[in-house]
Amino acid sequence: MSRTLQLTEQLISLPSVTPEDAGCLELLADALTPMGFACERLDSGPEDFRVRNLWAKHTATQAAIKSDKPVLVFAGHTDVVPPGPLKEWSSPPFVPMHRDGKLYGRGASDMKTSIAAFVVAVDEFLQATPEPAFDIAFLLTSDEEGPSIDGTKVVVETFKKRGERLDWCIVGEPTSVKRTGDMIKNGRRGTMSGKLTVNGVQGHIAYPQLARNPIHEALPALTELATTVWDRGNDFFPPTSWQISNIHGGTGASNVIPGHVVIDFNFRFCTESSSESLQKRVHEVLDRHGLEYSLVWTIGGQPFLTTPGVLVGAVQAAIKDETGLDTELSTTGGTSDGRFIAQICPEVIEMGPPNASIHKIDEHIAVADIEPLKNIYRKTLEQLQRQQTTLTTAA
Structure with missing residues (x-):
C-alpha cells in the first residue's frame, strides 16, 4: 500500500461531518511536524459548532527574522457532507473499502485523497530539496461544506491583521x-443571494378593489430581472446569471389575496460585474416598477481569477509530465474556499481528482488516480523550484 493510499484511508475512517474534524487535523499535524512544519491551531466559533483550523508552516520560515521567499500554500478541508441513508451505501461510509479498483468512503474524492497527496508530495519534495527556493505551508479547515464562517474565512481575516x-x-x-x-x-x-419581500394589502379575493396583490405587482419586475443581460462574460467566465430559487406567498386559503410575497434569488457573477453594481441595478428595476419592498442581501463570495502565469504554468507542466494531458482551464461549478484565500493571495488554483461521485452515496476514487495526483503535486513543487532557482541565478 502506498503512503498516499494509507493516509487517505486513515482520513476516511474518521467521521468528520461538518463541523467535526474527528481527529483529522491531529493526524495531519503528527505527519507534518517531523517534516519541519510548525503547526498552529486557529480554531473558531461557538462551542456547539466549533470549527478546527490548522496553519502549518515550514520552520525554515518560522525561524527566520524575515523571509523574502514566495510562499506556496496547500489548502483544503477535512470536513465532509453527511453520508445520507446508511442502508443505501454498499459499505459503511467511514470504513474505507476497495471494490473493482476503486476506494469507497465519504471524502474519498472530496477531498481527503487530495490532502493525503499534498502531505506525501511535500515530504518527497523536501527529502530531495531540503532547502527549497520558496516556503511551503498548509491551510486546513473543518468548515468548508457547512456555513464556511469560522473556517478559512476567519483564518484569512487573521492573516490580514x-x-x-x-x-x-x-x-x-x-x-x-x-x-x-x-x-x-x-x-x-x-455568489450573492437576495431575499426580496414585496408588500401588498391582504383582502378577500372576491373584492380585489379593496386589496393589493403583491404577487401580481411583483411579476413584471421579476420578468424584467429574469430577462436582463447583466454582462456578457469574458474569456474565462460565462455571463452572470440571475435565478429565482423560491417564492413564498399566500395564507394557504384559496379566497385570500396575500399581504406580501417573498422571493429568494441568487446571482452567480463573473469579474465583469461587481456585487455593488448588481445590487444597484436590481434596486433600479424594483423602484421603476413602483414596488413597496424590502431586500436583504447576502454575499457568499466574490469572484476570483488567476490568469495564466507562474502557478498555472507550473501546474500545467506537472500535469503534462505526469499524465500527458493538456489540462483545461475552467471557472465553472460552485464556490470553494479559494474565494477567501484569493483576498490575500494573487494566484489561486484548484486541482484534484475526478468529481463524478462527490456528495453521492458510495463516493469513491479510482485507486489508479491516487499516485498520479500525488505526483502532480510533487512535480508542481519541482517546477516552481526550477523557476525560482533560475530567477535567483539570473539576479
Whole structure:
C-alpha cells in the first residue's frame, strides 16, 4: 500500500461531518511536524459548532527574522457532507473499502485523497530539496461544506491583521472530469443571494378593489430581472446569471389575496460585474416598477481569477509530465474556499481528482488516480523550484 493510499484511508475512517474534524487535523499535524512544519491551531466559533483550523508552516520560515521567499500554500478541508441513508451505501461510509479498483468512503474524492497527496508530495519534495527556493505551508479547515464562517474565512481575516504573506495557493478540490489532471479551476464565480419581500394589502379575493396583490405587482419586475443581460462574460467566465430559487406567498386559503410575497434569488457573477453594481441595478428595476419592498442581501463570495502565469504554468507542466494531458482551464461549478484565500493571495488554483461521485452515496476514487495526483503535486513543487532557482541565478 502506498503512503498516499494509507493516509487517505486513515482520513476516511474518521467521521468528520461538518463541523467535526474527528481527529483529522491531529493526524495531519503528527505527519507534518517531523517534516519541519510548525503547526498552529486557529480554531473558531461557538462551542456547539466549533470549527478546527490548522496553519502549518515550514520552520525554515518560522525561524527566520524575515523571509523574502514566495510562499506556496496547500489548502483544503477535512470536513465532509453527511453520508445520507446508511442502508443505501454498499459499505459503511467511514470504513474505507476497495471494490473493482476503486476506494469507497465519504471524502474519498472530496477531498481527503487530495490532502493525503499534498502531505506525501511535500515530504518527497523536501527529502530531495531540503532547502527549497520558496516556503511551503498548509491551510486546513473543518468548515468548508457547512456555513464556511469560522473556517478559512476567519483564518484569512487573521492573516490580514498580522500581515501573513501568501503568493501561490493550490486548493485540493476535485476538479477533474474523466481523468485526474484533465481540468483545473483558475477562478470561480461570485455568489450573492437576495431575499426580496414585496408588500401588498391582504383582502378577500372576491373584492380585489379593496386589496393589493403583491404577487401580481411583483411579476413584471421579476420578468424584467429574469430577462436582463447583466454582462456578457469574458474569456474565462460565462455571463452572470440571475435565478429565482423560491417564492413564498399566500395564507394557504384559496379566497385570500396575500399581504406580501417573498422571493429568494441568487446571482452567480463573473469579474465583469461587481456585487455593488448588481445590487444597484436590481434596486433600479424594483423602484421603476413602483414596488413597496424590502431586500436583504447576502454575499457568499466574490469572484476570483488567476490568469495564466507562474502557478498555472507550473501546474500545467506537472500535469503534462505526469499524465500527458493538456489540462483545461475552467471557472465553472460552485464556490470553494479559494474565494477567501484569493483576498490575500494573487494566484489561486484548484486541482484534484475526478468529481463524478462527490456528495453521492458510495463516493469513491479510482485507486489508479491516487499516485498520479500525488505526483502532480510533487512535480508542481519541482517546477516552481526550477523557476525560482533560475530567477535567483539570473539576479
